[in-house]
Amino acid sequence: MAKVLMKGNEAIGAAAIKAGCRFFFGYPITPQNELPEYMSRELPKVGGTFLQAESEVAAINMVYGAAGAGARVMTSSSSPGISLKAEGISYIAGAELPCLIVNIVRGGPGLGGIQPAQSDYFLATKAAGHGDFRLVVLAPASIQEMTDLVMESFDIADQYRNPVMVIGDGMLGQMMEPVELREPKKRDLPAKDWATTGTAGRNYRNVINSLALDPAELEKHNLKLQAKYREIEKNEVKYEVYNCDNPDIIAVAYGTTSRIVKNVIGKCKEEGINVGLIRPISLWPFPYDVINEYADRTKAFLSVEMSTGQMIDDIKIGANGKKPVYFYGRTGGMVPEPDGIMAEIKKILGGAK
Amino acid sequence: MLNEQIIMAGFGGQGVMSMGQLLAYAGMLEGKDVSWLPSYGPEMRGGTANCSVIVSDTPVGSPIVTEATAVIAMNRPSLDKFEPVLKTDGLLLINSSLIDRKANRNDVKVLEIPANEIANELGSGKVANMVVLGAYLEASKALKIDSVMEALKKVFGPSKEHLLPTNKAALERGAEIAKNLK
Numbered sequence: 001m002a003k004v005l006m007k008g009n010e011a012i013g014a015a016a017i018k019a020g021c022r023f024f025f026g027y028p029i030t031p032q033n034e035l036p037e038y039m040s041r042e043l044p045k046v047g048g049t050f051l052q053a054e055s056e057v058a059a060i061n062m063v064y065g066a067a068g069a070g071a072r073v074m075t076s077s078s079s080p081g082i083s084l085k086a087e088g089i090s091y092i093a094g095a096e097l098p099c100l101i102v103n104i105v106r107g108g109p110g111l112g113g114i115q116p117a118q119s120d121y122f123l124a125t126k127a128a129g130h131g132d133f134r135l136v137v138l139a140p141a142s143i144q145e146m147t148d149l150v151m152e153s154f155d156i157a158d159q160y161r162n163p164v165m166v167i168g169d170g171m172l173g174q175m176m177e178p179v180e181l182r183e184p185k186k187r188d189l190p191a192k193d194w195a196t197t198g199t200a201g202r203n204y205r206n207v208i209n210s211l212a213l214d215p216a217e218l219e220k221h222n223l224k225l226q227a228k229y230r231e232i233e234k235n236e237v238k239y240e241v242y243n244c245d246n247p248d249i250i251a252v253a254y255g256t257t258s259r260i261v262k263n264v265i266g267k268c269k270e271e272g273i274n275v276g277l278i279r280p281i282s283l284w285p286f287p288y289d290v291i292n293e294y295a296d297r298t299k300a301f302l303s304v305e306m307s308t309g310q311m312i313d314d315i316k317i318g319a320n321g322k323k324p325v326y327f328y329g330r331t332g333g334m335v336p337e338p339d340g341i342m343a344e345i346k347k348i349l350g351g352a353k
Numbered sequence: 354m355l356n357e358q359i360i361m362a363g364f365g366g367q368g369v370m371s372m373g374q375l376l377a378y379a380g381m382l383e384g385k386d387v388s389w390l391p392s393y394g395p396e397m398r399g400g401t402a403n404c405s406v407i408v409s410d411t412p413v414g415s416p417i418v419t420e421a422t423a424v425i426a427m428n429r430p431s432l433d434k435f436e437p438v439l440k441t442d443g444l445l446l447i448n449s450s451l452i453d454r455k456a457n458r459n460d461v462k463v464l465e466i467p468a469n470e471i472a473n474e475l476g477s478g479k480v481a482n483m484v485v486l487g488a489y490l491e492a493s494k495a496l497k498i499d500s501v502m503e504a505l506k507k508v509f510g511p512s513k514e515h516l517l518p519t520n521k522a523a524l525e526r527g528a529e530i531a532k533n534l535k
Contacts, residue, residue: 005378005389031393114394175416176374176389178381262414337419 003178008143008168009034011179012102013042015147016074018181019154021100022048023073025062027055029081030114031170032104036076056081060088060101067097068208070195072154076102078170079120080111082128089163090129094210096225098157100150101135101165104173107333115333116169116256121310124165125284132222134229136164136236137283139254143177149281152184159187160232161194167283169306171256171335238281239290247276248349250294252315253304254280257336261304264341275345283311291318298323300348304341305329355385355410357495358418360435362403363427363448365396368482371508372425373404376486378504379496380408388416401430408495423493425485427468428452444492446485464488464534471526480523487527498524 006014013035016024024039036052043050053059059075066073077085082103092099103124107117124137136156140146146168153164196206212218240258243265244250253261258279268275278294280287291301291314300323303312309327316325328344330336359376363369373389380387390405405418423444426432429452439445441460450469466488468481490498498521505520 003381005374005381005387170393171390171416174391174393176377177413177416178387256415259413260415260417266414335417338415339419 003180005176006143006179007034007174007176008146009104009173010038011143011147012076012150012166013038015150015181016100016154017042017046017048019072019151021072021074021154022046023063023066023071024048024050024075025053025059025066025073026075026077027053027059027081029078031106031116031173032076032078032102034173035102035104056084057088060085060092063099063101064088064092064095064097067092067099068095068196070192070197072098072158074100074102076104078104078106078114079108079117079123080106082120082123086129088129089135090131090133091210092163093129093133093135093225094131094221095208096161097163097208098154098161099163100153100157101163102150103165103167105167105169107331113333114170116171116306116335117331117333118169118255118257118306119308119310119331120167121283121305121307124167125286125314128165133225134162134232134284136160136162136232136285137167138164138238139167139281139283140172141255141258141279141281143172143175144179145281146172147179147181148184151181155184155187155189156236158189158192160228162228162232167255169256233285236282237285237287237289239287240277240279240281241290241294242277242279243274244276244278244294244297246274247298248274249300249302249345250276250278250298251302251304251341251345252278252280252291252311254283254311257304257306260336260338261341264338264345267338267342268345273345273349280311286314286318288314288318291315292320292322295319295322301325302345302348303327303329304336306335307331355408355495357406357408357423357493358421359406359408359423359425359489360403360418360421360438361406361425361427362401362431362435364430365399365402367402367427368479369402369425369427370404372482372486373406375501375504375508376406376408376496378508379500382500382503383496385409385496386411386413388413390416390418401434403431403435423489425489426452427482427485429454432456444489446489446492448481448485450481462492464492464531466527466530468527471530472523475519475522475526477519480519483520483523484527484530487524488531489527490524491528491531498528
């Protein structure tokens with residue numbers, strides 16, 4: 001297929017349909033509205049169902065139902081809407097159902113604003129709802145990568161029976177770049193023999209449930225989930241290492257912010273400062289081992305985020321005290337400017353001498 | 354090496370966003386790395402609109418343009434806002450049909466284009482954006498007019514093919530003015 005110029009939000013929709021997603025349930029919120037709009041137009045053409053629910057809570061529970069019946073299904077929203085979906089996400093994780101949740105993050109807390117932000121890192125990686133569960137969280141930095149990851153996320157979800165969140169921001173959602181829809185590497189996916197598809201051909205009923213009143217049973221279920229999460233941690237870590245041969249400092253940034261850091265790397269080179277970049281692509285599982293490995297080759301790390309510092313904790317866990325971890329960020333919808341990041345780098349390196 | 358970082362700005366309805374998309378599309382057709390980033394926000398009808406376009410021989414880093422190689426100002430507020438963002442020796446295109454002041458900068462190359470007048474002469478006020486785009490292409494030598502036409506063909510589709518000749522004429526008139534102003 002030839003490349004086409006696509007808006008991020010629309011590209012997510014195109015990738016999802018290409019990946020076999022046939023059900024979309026959502027509720028409008030800026031800055032991700034082009035995605036449901038695209039799905040409302042395109043899903044019926046392939047025999048799929050687009051439904052604008054009465055609320056985010058309803059939408060995520062429709063996802064729960066469709067996923068339980070074995071369908072490839074997704075929802076999307078932006079930060080405050082994702083908060084509303086939290087309960088349903090926990091149920092889906094508890095019932096071990098595959099689905100895709102897209103979060104085009106905006107500034108918070110509360111209703112916040114509509115400009116780009118990365119202040120949902122905690123929400124996505126630590127607490128997308130109550131209980132001891134994990135989402136696989138993927139953070140693309142370009143529209144091409146966004147389509148690749150959206151397509152793969154359905155496979156990841158099916159392979160592990162676990163919800164996946166793809167996280168972007170308003171900038172990635174709104175911008176246009178050339179994309180080519182590419183099939184992900186083929187995975188050996190298990191049959192969905194747990195789906196509630198009726199009892200025809202068998203003498204038992206499949207039950208989708210997240211309630212377990214017997215604590216011993218619930219502990220057993222939790223341990224099973226944890227074993228699955230360890231497996232995901234082993235198999236699904238994704239990251240990019242950029243310009244990390246002999247760096248003075250390594251910046252750690254994901255999504256939109258990592259692209260700004262790449263510009264900074266070029267500017268710093270002109271002044272003889274060598275800045276590396278580690279870009280986590282999977283925010284959970286986080287590339288702790290990579291951070292740890294590179295801690296031996298750099299003087300310090302700098303977390304660059306569009307938040308007041310949420311990923312910095314994970315970088316510190318990865319660095320495990322070997323090197324200091326600094327922070328630079330803007331928040332509330334403000335985007336870090338190259339000059340600001342560069343000034344911070346100079347300040348850190350000046351102080352380290 | 355090509356690394357064009359352009360800001361295009363005007364009021365809603367002047368075709369600022371489409372002009373940017375066409376340029377990005379044309380860049381893609383010529384095998385360049387491109388990005389198009391719109392401003393978005395709670396805007397009112399007739400309010401300001403702007404987009405940042407990058408057309409480059411190397412992969413695009415940040416899609417945000419902080420030091421523009423070219424600024425296209427379709428109205429006065431856009432000129433006031435984005436003239437300072439232009440790099441030294443950058444290219445400033447002013448829609449002189451609607452902008453009543455001269456450029457303040459003297460370290461940049463200025464092209465004044467009476468875009469609306471020319472568009473009206475061509476029979477459609479809507480192609481003022483194409484006049485300026487034509488002037489930009491000629492002055493910057495970034496991409497070929499033919500590539501923009503090819504992009505237009507794809508964007509318009511068969512139902513709007515009849516609009517192509519006016520758009521082509523607008524691009525060419527813009528280019529001609531830019532050439533003569535040199």
